[in-house]
Amino acid sequence: xxxxxxxxxxxxxxxxxxxxxxxxxxxxxxxxxxxxxxxxxxxxxxxxxxxxxxxxxxxxxxxxxxxxxxxxxxxxxxxxxxxxxxxxxxxxxxxxxxxxxxxxxxxxxxxxxxxxxxxxxxxxxxxxxxxxxxxxxxxxxxxxxxxxxxxxxxxxxxxxxxxxxxxxxxxxxxxxxxxxxxxxxxxxxxxxxxxxxxxxxxxxxxxxxxxxxxxxxxxxxxxxxxxxxxxxxxxxxxxxxxxxxxxxxxxxxxxxxxxxxxxxxxxxxxxxxxxxxxxxxxxxxxxxxxxxxxxxxxxxxx
Numbered sequence: 001x002x003x004x005x006x007x008x009x010x011x012x013x014x015x016x017x018x019x020x021x022x023x024x025x026x027x028x029x030x031x032x033x034x035x036x037x038x039x040x041x042x043x044x045x046x047x048x049x050x051x052x053x054x055x056x057x058x059x060x061x062x063x064x065x066x067x068x069x070x071x072x073x074x075x076x077x078x079x080x081x082x083x084x085x086x087x088x089x090x091x092x093x094x095x096x097x098x099x100x101x102x103x104x105x106x107x108x109x110x111x112x113x114x115x116x117x118x119x120x121x122x123x124x125x126x127x128x129x130x131x132x133x134x135x136x137x138x139x140x141x142x143x144x145x146x147x148x149x150x151x152x153x154x155x156x157x158x159x160x161x162x163x164x165x166x167x168x169x170x171x172x173x174x175x176x177x178x179x180x181x182x183x184x185x186x187x188x189x190x191x192x193x194x195x196x197x198x199x200x201x202x203x204x205x206x207x208x209x210x211x212x213x214x215x216x217x218x219x220x221x222x223x224x225x226x227x228x229x230x231x232x233x234x235x236x237x238x239x240x241x242x243x244x245x246x247x248x249x250x251x252x253x254x255x256x257x258x259x260x261x262x263x264x265x266x267x268x269x270x271x272x273x274x275x276x277x278x279x280x281x282x283x284x285x286x287x288x289x290x291x292x293x294x295x296x297x298x299x300x301x302x
Contacts, residue, residue, distance in 0.1 A: 010237030014246035017230030022102075022253025023223040026261055027216060028090055029098040038090040040207050041217070043197035046078070046086070048221025049228065050191035056229055057187060066180040066188055073176040074185050078192025081169035085162050086193060092159035096151030098258035099266040102251040103274035104142045104151070104159045109244065109281045110135040111167035119171065127287045135280035141273025150267060182235055186228045245285035248278045 024045075031041050057064055066074040092101045110132050117124050124132070143156045151159070177185050201207045209217065234243045251274065258264040266274070 006237050010234045010243070011246055013230045014234035014238060014243050015249055017227050017234060018247050018249035019253050020223045020227035020230060021247070021250040022257050024220060024227060025093070025098045025102050025250070025254040026257045027220045027223065029093045029101075029258060029262060029264075031213070031216065031220070032090055032093040036210075036213075037201060037205070037208075038087050038094075039197045039201035039204065040209065041220070042083075042086050042090055043194050043201055043207070044209070044217050045194075045220045045224055046082075046190045047194035047198065048218060049224035050187055050194055052222065052225035053183065053187040053190060053228055056225070057184060060183075063181050063184050066177065066184055070177045070180050071188070074180060074188040075192040077169060077173050077177065077185075078189035078194075079196035081165065081172060082189050082193040083196040085165035085169055087197070088158045088162035088165055092151075092155050092162055095155030095158065097264040097266070098262065099251075099255040099264055099274075100142060100151035100270060101155065101159050102254035103266075103270065103277055104139060104156065105163050105166075106248060106251055106274075106277045106281050107135055107139045107160070108163035108167045108170075109284045111164055112170055113284055115167055115171055125287055127283055131280040131283035131287070134276050134283070138273040138276025138278075138280065142270050142277065150270060183229065183232045186232055190224070190228065242285065245282050248281045248285075251278055 028041075032038075054064065056062075065071060089101070089105065092105075096104075113124060113128055113132060116122070143151070173185070173189075198207060231243065231247065234246065238246070255266060255274075
């Protein structure tokens with residue numbers, strides 16, 4: 001495939017993946033507003049998504065199992081990392097609108113940048129430092145301007161915890177699962193998250209779904225599987241940085257879809273804060289990696 005065509009296909013996949021993720025946010029918000037338990041809903045969501053992704057692997061003739069030595073890591077990334085992230089995000093939707101939660105969640109690229117700089121002993125580039133400040137400012141605007149209709153204090157706390165958990169999940173996944181096909185990893189992450197969440201639901205209060213909602217849950221799982229597949233297809237063509245930039249459309253899609261289907265609105269100040277957060281994510285995605293510092297350089301003041 002020519003480079004230009006491959007890039008265009010990658011952008012289309014990433015954009016479509018962003019739309020699919022936006023759909024999951026809106027469905028999650030609708031279920032959360034109806035009082036559905038997070039463990040049950042998310043366990044079913046990721047179980048359905050995992051089975052659908054397994055079917056994609058079979059059709060595409062991709063490896064069904066992670067590489068030896070990485071199987072337990074891939075499963076635990078789902079059982080611990082993604083289960084924690086998705087639970088916090090869902091609880092954020094319980095206490096805030098889809099638009100506000102989606103915007104606030106995009107603080108995670110800044111968290112990844114800071115944690116990665118600490119782990120790898122690198123000094124962020126000036127553009128990245130500016131993006132961190134922009135992201136922090138936008139996050140404050142989104143959080144501080146909220147009210148009971150848009151996002152409450154618990155909603156801010158849960159969404160922030162979700163962003164931190166996702167950042168840790170990304171960094172751990174990058175280091176623990178290096179040789180396995182990315183779509184295979186995504187499949188086992190989804191299955192691991194499902195096992196963890198359904199086990200928690202079964203032990204706590206049992207797995208119960210009110211009648212009339214199975215079609216919505218099927219759509220929840222289907223949109224998740226589509227988002228995973230499209231995102232990994234984009235990663236193969238664009239790389240992680242540019243895929244992440246295009247995927248910021250997820251927040252925009254969530255805002256539009258929640259306005260159309262849920263009648264939710266976002267305030268002017270939150271909109272400004274959200275633009276700042278998304279702009280920071282784009283800057284971070286397009287900025288080249290920072291150089292590694294020596295031990296002495298780490299101790300130098302900025």
